[in-house]
Amino acid sequence: MKAADFDALVLPGGTLNADALRADETAQFLARSFAADGKPIAAICHAPWLLVETGLADGRELTSVPTIRTDLTNAGGLWADEEVVVDDSGGFRLITSRSPDDLDAFNAAIINALS
Numbered sequence: 001m002k003a004a005d006f007d008a009l010v011l012p013g014g015t016l017n018a019d020a021l022r023a024d025e026t027a028q029f030l031a032r033s034f035a036a037d038g039k040p041i042a043a044i045c046h047a048p049w050l051l052v053e054t055g056l057a058d059g060r061e062l063t064s065v066p067t068i069r070t071d072l073t074n075a076g077g078l079w080a081d082e083e084v085v086v087d088d089s090g091g092f093r094l095i096t097s098r099s100p101d102d103l104d105a106f107n108a109a110i111i112n113a114l115s
Contacts (some may be wrong), residue, residue, distance in 0.1 A: 002033065007040075008042065009040070009042070011047035013043075013100070019046070019048065019050060022049040023039065026099050031050055031051070034092065035056055040092075040114070043066065043094075045097075045100070046064065047064075050076075051075070051077070055075075056074060056090075058076035059076055059077075060090055061084050062077050063079060063084070063093060065099055084107040084108075085097075
């Protein structure tokens with residue numbers, strides 16, 4: 001599997017999913033590859049933990065479930081309490097949302113990024 005085969009990377013939320021992904025070297029490699037290729041990365045809930053592990057949160061505006069705010073800010077992220085945050089500042093579009101309550105805005109931002 002390689003980033004060139006896909007248009008975007010969507011990272012699922014949930015504590016256990018996100019915790020497993022952030023420790024997975026293949027997931028880390030793919031996230032870095034999508035960023036290097038300038039492809040959108042979307043992450044919801046706890047999924048931005050992978051952005052912490054890969055260094056992709058540094059200097060980026062993003063959101064998440066509030067309980068990982070400290071992790072993101074310690075990794076250099078600029079955390080905002082908004083339903084969706086879209087950051088185009090780092091060579092790839094980063095789309096983040098807080099929780100399933102924000103799915104409509106999250107999905108709309110992903111569709112917009114792929115349009």
